Amino acid sequence: MSWILNQNSENIGRWLTGVFGQGNDEQLRFLCCGLWFIWFSRNQLVYEKRQMSGTEIARKIRNYISELEATKRGKLTLHSSESFQQVLKRGRATVHFDAAFDRQTSRSASGLIVWNGEGEILVSQAVHHSNIEDPFTAEAYARLQAIKLGISLGINKIEVMGDSKMVIKKCQSSIIDRSVIGAIIRDIQNRKSSYQEIEFSFIPKARNIYAHTIATEALKRGESFYLEKGVPEMVRHALERLRLNPPD
Template identity: 65%
Template structure:
């Protein structure tokens, strides 16, 4: 295998090698989807996701966002704590769900964002637990030492915090999460209100809208960023209306 990889890299151009590496990564992603979701991706689906992935990364490169490589992300992760926000979006009509993940360092800078589209996940509750597992796996992939996992599902967060054996409907997923805790120097799970977890949810929604997964280093999609700004604008407008309509009784 190593000889074959070495030969391929010796023969190809940088552009070809980028395509080759993305292809290998998505084939591995397809393997995991088959293993955990019993869904087999077609060659056409893999090719489309490779194309979309390249387009998104080219856009990030053009904008010269803060971090340019996974190596930089990993170095930041080793030096300090990284917070991973996770949330799920669930489409009842198609029974599809999606994971939305957003990574920030201690200064609040975005290290990466990821959306993973799933199928055949029975309920939104199960989807939320599975998203927590995806957050932990992303931390392992990026070789983080100290990690804070943040979500807006109180039940899932409490089960992740517990060290007791979980026998609920999502017990197998929770046990998988707990078994991976020793991969980190320190890992904590915290609950936040939905208002503070907006971008993770918007990333998941975008995956359902696009019907595809994506991963970006150093930023988020422009469509997600704009949707987040709209959410904040609507929230501020709602607060102003509430203040205007409020009154005090003495």
């Protein structure tokens, strides 16, 4: 990709226009991820006094690209009935989210469960993430997945609930977030306009047990899933071991 460095324009706009005019999809994907992680490393240095090596940045880029490709291959298309979509659009839905984090592998899983106003499950989902720095980042990604899930379902009015007070406060704030998870928070803020109404709320961990169990079991088994109107058997069995009634 040395041709990228041969763009001689000193104007960043013309430089990017030239690069995007010459590159193919794969090259531009690497370029965008590279710029993103370089900016991420800059923020870590400025705000946390942590410096990433070029080798570490390259590894993070490769891991993230691999995750994108895996997501593309395993992506499930939503084929909901018209009546199911009408249920979503009529009233308010609630999404509970939580994250499970493995420090040894730097991987996490987002656990999501969507309820309608009558307390019925609309969707449960588990999403895996790699190259995660800490539990705080894992929670932020889980929040983002909750927002994206609501958009994909066509929900108009949503309440997003989790047990991470710090992440919730950042989502509620209009101040630009300059922490390590600032890019994730901005992504969440940018997607809020997709909803007619959206509310971020805190829920104690004891009342967030379903999303927590989904995330924990998904990370333990290395499995992602998307299921309408219920939860997988592995989650049901885990809840029964905790002597809790699985949700209907």
